[in-house]
Amino acid sequence: MTSDEARALYERLKSEAEGAGYFLNPDVDFVLDLMAGLLTNEERYGYQACPCRLAEGVREKDLDIICPCDYRDPDLDEYGACYCALYVSEEIALGQKEVEPVPERRGTEPEPVGEEQEEPLVGFTRSGMPVWRCKVCGYLCARPQPPLKCPICKVDRDRFERFAWP
Amino acid sequence: MARSFPVGRVDLSKEVVKLRKVKLYALSTCGWCRKTKRFLDANNVDYEYEYVDLLTGNDKVRALAEVEQYNPRKSFPTVVVQNGDTHVVIGYKESRLREVLGL
Numbered sequence: 001m002t003s004d005e006a007r008a009l010y011e012r013l014k015s016e017a018e019g020a021g022y023f024l025n026p027d028v029d030f031v032l033d034l035m036a037g038l039l040t041n042e043e044r045y046g047y048q049a050c051p052c053r054l055a056e057g058v059r060e061k062d063l064d065i066i067c068p069c070d071y072r073d074p075d076l077d078e079y080g081a082c083y084c085a086l087y088v089s090e091e092i093a094l095g096q097k098e099v100e101p102v103p104e105r106r107g108t109e110p111e112p113v114g115e116e117q118e119e120p121l122v123g124f125t126r127s128g129m130p131v132w133r134c135k136v137c138g139y140l141c142a143r144p145q146p147p148l149k150c151p152i153c154k155v156d157r158d159r160f161e162r163f164a165w166p
Numbered sequence: 167m168a169r170s171f172p173v174g175r176v177d178l179s180k181e182v183v184k185l186r187k188v189k190l191y192a193l194s195t196c197g198w199c200r201k202t203k204r205f206l207d208a209n210n211v212d213y214e215y216e217y218v219d220l221l222t223g224n225d226k227v228r229a230l231a232e233v234e235q236y237n238p239r240k241s242f243p244t245v246v247v248q249n250g251d252t253h254v255v256i257g258y259k260e261s262r263l264r265e266v267l268g269l
């Protein structure tokens with residue numbers, strides 16, 4: 001793996017992130033090292049396992065830590081950065097805040113989703129995940145919280161509402 | 167009469183540093199591990215390190231068991247400082263490292 005490949009991956013992830021309302025860490029050297037880590041893991045395991053976690057090397061066991069991992073968005077919510085600090089909040093991307101160490105979320109119990117629901121499964125997936133609707137463009141998603149930015153029209157989280165029948 | 171022995175001035179803090187054991191458990195691919203290693207190097211800390219992702223077979227099992235003993239979640243970097251007491255620093259926490267290393 002060469003530094004050109006790391007650079008190319010960086011350019012691709014950066015434009016994908018920006019296109020979907022996410023931000024990469026503004027420390028480019030730090031990010032290039034992470035790109036090298038992702039590419040190393042791709043060579044080693046056949047998929048881009050998280051560079052800051054020890055992968056098993058068996059895809060089914062590592063599914064939750066293939067980058068972007070299952071923990072990115074809850075960690076962005078709570079700490080303003082993913083575990084590796086590859087993805088960061090807008091504030092950190094703009095240099096208005098420093099990155100703080102993020103504790104490992106993997107293996108911890110997820111926060112219970114929403115309130116105990118007496119109502120029938122309306123506005124929830126069958127697994128109990130709430131459904132959110134972007135009031136601007138109508139984008140629907142099912143996750144514990146709406147995304148920080150709408151990946152389609154890029155408006156902020158507070159433009160989302162819970163999706164339910166009237 | 168108490169006999170007195172000539173004792174040279176010994177800087178005890180330096181002696182303690184010599185006896186101290188510092189070990190970094192890291193992943194070769196991880197950005198925070200790299201930062202931790204750079205920090206230890208920049209501060210001339212005498213330490214051992216292992217890239218657990220590069221180990222195989224028994225070495226890997228042994229290293230992971232060691233990490234688990236200090237950090238049940240087995241995350242990286244894990245720094246273990248032994249100087250009579252055992253201090254464990256999980257993740258790249260510069261101020262914690264300064265504190266336990268007396269920097």
Ligand code: SF4
Binds near residue numbers: 051052065066067068
């Ligand atoms: S912590 Fe960040 S870099 Fe690591 S897999 Fe998750 S999103 Fe990717």
